[in-house]
Amino acid sequence: MEKTLAVNAGSSSLKWQLYEMPEETVIAKGIFERIGLSGSISTTKFNNEEHVRKQEIVDHRQAVLLLMDELIHFQLIHEFREITGIGHRVVAGGEFFKDSTIITPEVLAEIKNLSTLAPLHNPANVLGIEAFQRLLPDALAVAVFDTAFHSTLPEKAYRYPIPTKYYEDYSIRKYGAHGTSHMYVAQEAAKVLGKPLEELKIITAHIGNGASITAIEGGKSVDTSMGFTPLAGVMMGTRAGEMDASVIPYMLESDPSLRNAQDVIDILNKESGVLGVSELSSDMRDLSEAVAKGNPKAILAYEMYVDRLKKFIAQYFGVLNGADALIFTAGVGENDTAVRTDVVNGLSWFGMEIDESKNVRGAFGIISKPESKVKVLVVPTNEELVIARDVEAAK
Numbered sequence: 001m002e003k004t005l006a007v008n009a010g011s012s013s014l015k016w017q018l019y020e021m022p023e024e025t026v027i028a029k030g031i032f033e034r035i036g037l038s039g040s041i042s043t044t045k046f047n048n049e050e051h052v053r054k055q056e057i058v059d060h061r062q063a064v065l066l067l068m069d070e071l072i073h074f075q076l077i078h079e080f081r082e083i084t085g086i087g088h089r090v091v092a093g094g095e096f097f098k099d100s101t102i103i104t105p106e107v108l109a110e111i112k113n114l115s116t117l118a119p120l121h122n123p124a125n126v127l128g129i130e131a132f133q134r135l136l137p138d139a140l141a142v143a144v145f146d147t148a149f150h151s152t153l154p155e156k157a158y159r160y161p162i163p164t165k166y167y168e169d170y171s172i173r174k175y176g177a178h179g180t181s182h183m184y185v186a187q188e189a190a191k192v193l194g195k196p197l198e199e200l201k202i203i204t205a206h207i208g209n210g211a212s213i214t215a216i217e218g219g220k221s222v223d224t225s226m227g228f229t230p231l232a233g234v235m236m237g238t239r240a241g242e243m244d245a246s247v248i249p250y251m252l253e254s255d256p257s258l259r260n261a262q263d264v265i266d267i268l269n270k271e272s273g274v275l276g277v278s279e280l281s282s283d284m285r286d287l288s289e290a291v292a293k294g295n296p297k298a299i300l301a302y303e304m305y306v307d308r309l310k311k312f313i314a315q316y317f318g319v320l321n322g323a324d325a326l327i328f329t330a331g332v333g334e335n336d337t338a339v340r341t342d343v344v345n346g347l348s349w350f351g352m353e354i355d356e357s358k359n360v361r362g363a364f365g366i367i368s369k370p371e372s373k374v375k376v377l378v379v380p381t382n383e384e385l386v387i388a389r390d391v392e393a394a395k
């Protein structure tokens with residue numbers, strides 16, 4: 001029996017799913033959260049059982065060791081070599097990787113090189129890849145890039161209006177992210193809508209801790225809100241999203257605690273967004289609780305969050321000159337019914353309205369009113385399945 005492990009190493013988490021391939025049967029799945037922070041926690045699910053363990057996890061390498069221990073302990077595998085394929089999510093592939101690729105020493109070196117394009121993600125992806133190379137040296141290892149799906153962006157969308165040499169000599173351009181997710185939910189939505197993806201114009205809203213909006217025409221990404229790095233676009237859990245670039249040198253000049261540009265970028269990546277404005281939490285569950293209690297900073301953070309989502313979605317109605325469907329996915333998109341209502345009903349002019357009887361947690365499929373010109377859908381994402389399929393395709 002061929003087993004494939006799909007690994008999604010985030011900045012502070014590691015999500016995984018173990019599959020029997022090519023059947024695509026999920027044997028087990030889990031997540032390590034708060035890696036390198038206090039209160040690390042691991043959750044493993046199989047056969048309708050859920051095992052939660054609290055233990056300190058200092059880095060991704062330790063998470064990988066614990067994961068392999070768990071697979072043996074729960075008898076999900078009997079020896080490591082049962083895992084013949086392993087797929088790794090890698091956020092930034094730059095202009096170098098336009099498709100998934102087998103990981104060779106050269107590929108790994110290039111992924112390390114591309115860390116400036118995803119400073120919160122690529123270093124964690126590399127730690128995951130290296131840890132598994134030590135434990136599963138004979139398994140086929142494949143890198144699946146967030147940026148690959150966006151390699152179809154037209155130049156007018158991916159170029160920044162800055163002097164050409166910065167693109168030609170330094171590769172400064174929009175790369176986007178969350179591509180496997182945008183692609184997967186668009187494909188699934190086409191099935192629900194009963195139309196070929198090639199005939200549809202779709203706006204996908206992947207809103208999790210990181211968040212991005214994509215305009216998809218005929219199954220191809222034509223614009224997306226993340227940029228050179230995953231800092232751009234909408235407001236996120238801890239990331240600022242779009243703002244005037246002049247703020248960066250001005251912050252540096254005015255706040256003596258900031259030493260260099262990297263310090264400023266760290267603030268924009270890790271201490272901004274919902275966390276920065278609410279001064280409370282980056283997590284929408286905490287934010288909603290505080291909003292319900294009338295906390296003014298939380299209310300402002302929520303209003304800004306919805307406002308930025310609306311603006312980017314509206315932009316993409318413009319890019320596509322109208323759309324057939326808007327899709328919500330990822331942690332917030334799949335679970336937060338209030339965000340969905342406020343975004344969609346705040347864009348009712350575009351021809352869509354929420355059907356509140358369908359807008360429930362765990363919803364799947366169409367949640368707009370039947371008369372809505374633009375269909376609104378919730379489609380749970382499954383980046384791990386796309387990763388496992390790409391490992392299978394590389395065999």
Ligand SMILES: Nc1ncnc2c1ncn2[C@@H]1O[C@H](COP(=O)(O)OP(=O)(O)O)[C@@H](O)[C@H]1O
Nearest residue numbers: 010208209210282283284285330331332335336
């Ligand atoms: N029930 C829920 N209601 C509202 N938001 C939720 C819920 N569950 C998860 N979230 C949000 O989803 C986020 C995580 O989304 P996820 O897609 O897993 O992100 P990432 O892959 O970036 O870690 C959390 O930070 C939280 O804001």
Ligand SMILES: CC(=O)OP(=O)(O)O
Nearest residue numbers: 010091177209210230
């Ligand atoms: C690219 C990115 O932002 O990923 P995540 O949402 O997993 O942090």
Ligand SMILES: [Mg+2]
Nearest residue numbers: 208209210330
């Ligand atoms: Mg994610």
